[in-house]
Amino acid sequence: MPTLFSRLIGMLLVTISLASVAQNPEPQKSILITGATTGIGRNLAESLAKEGHHVYAGARTDAEMAELNTIDNITALRLDVTKQDQVDEAVQYIQERGTGLYALVNNAGIYDGGAVLDTELDVLNLVYQVNVEGVLRTTKAFAPLVIESRGRIATTGSIAGTVSGPGFAAYSGSKHYIEAFTDSLAAELEPLGVSVSVIEPGNYQTHIRRSAVKRSMARVVGGGGIVTSDMEKQYKAMEEVELSYKKPNEVTLAYKHALFADAPLRRYVVVPNAEEQQLTIETKIRELVQLNSWGPHSYDNQELVEKLKSALGL
Template sequence: MFTETSGTVVITGASTGIGEACALLLDQLGFSVFAGVRQEVHAQKLKEKASPRLTPIFLDVTDADAIAFAVETVTNASNGKLAGLVNNAGIAIPGPLELLPIADFQHQIQVNLTGQLAVTQAFLGLLRQGQGRIVNMGSIAGRSAAPFLGAYNASKFALEAITDVMRLELRPWGISVSIIEPGTIATPIWDKSLTQADIDKENLSESAQNLYGQAMNAVRKQVGILASKGISADIVAQAVVHALTAKHPKTRYLVGQDAKIAAMLKHLLPDRVYDRLVLHSMGL
């Protein structure tokens, strides 16, 4: 399955979940991994699980200074060449679009989209020198929208577009650009999202509760069920490794049976029929 398994790879959002799984698998395969984290505790946990080839770096994708420092660190340690960049950092901010504070929507886009572009721009010089590859962590939510996840959907739909454009623009330099589209994965992002949803619901006004309270309860319950049945992040990591190492990497990787079914139905069904399926699946 895998071909070249050497060189330097940078991964954002490697503290937990998919990013951590990618960092550890790439380390096991022999890559020199720079794993982006935001807290010392996560840096220490990664060190305990990995070989000396793995180096945690403090990288907030919304912080230009942090990105610049990460590029300098990687440049000094990699002879100016990068084999791969995995744009994995991401958050999920839930809530009905009608009531979502614009600042929250902007933060969702900043982390999941603008930050990915900023990091990619910063590392492209190293990727050119190393004839490296870019892997963006999308989601089936980038193809199929769901109620109360509008901001997250918007960020992932847009990441699909950016991936397509990068693939076209960077082709002259032989830089492969792929996007991973997982379904429901057992990662902390959903626990954090559900916690935030509970906080947001408690802060809703009485009129907002009347509008969306019952529906939000139903969706929260269903998301909790789906999250508990999510597949391992290790399966996503295998798709990332394929995108980085295969002789002929795919442009898109649907990961998980639910993602594959959703993509097929979205392609085949009229919008309103698909809408009814989505609403039913979310308990609405």
């Protein structure tokens, strides 16, 4: 049996060990989120900060930055992803703070467009400037910091990157790019120890639709027109639709898995109901069949089924 002295020594060693852990905790990880003022970005930023992570939250106005800076563990950055000077200044700021950067979350994005034949090029260009060029710009700028941390890069895509339809060509096209971007970047950064994921939400509560209506109104005014009562009713109706959706807590959970799990996934489809999940997966299945419908090297039906079973590990 251990003597009283040996037990006391053991207790003392445990106390010293616990004190050492308390004095030398694991360094706080810093995560940058673009488009962190509303919707998915804001939900994720607040959740991560509440759990003790340090969040660099991208915002575009003084008011937005001031609001974000009132939240513990959040440091607001002026970061319009379409402006290279702001991106460069944000990189320099993080370098000067000396916190490093564990993860980059490319969340900033917009919806705009309409029917293909009615969409003006300046509208299409705006969508791509934010959703495509903005993602590439921020990733290129912050990747060296993430590579140094052997961290994570995750981007907000959409089920619209798979599913499209009338009025969605511009937005869906930009989210199709995110699919290709993710696969290429993941292959390029895997040897450097960086995991890359895309989070593909369905319809959750954000401001993206209301913002699109506001931009449409601004274009009317910019062209010398006036905002009609019908336009105001359209905005009100869109606001009611967006507020009827679930808050994006489930999207935040998917992001946390992508950022911290030992084995993060490449893709996370996150939808509020079975119908959106089924629509997304069934669209992919139809595309698979369409891809296999032409040419002398197509699989026959049984071979195609076997390929699917193999992919499922069956």
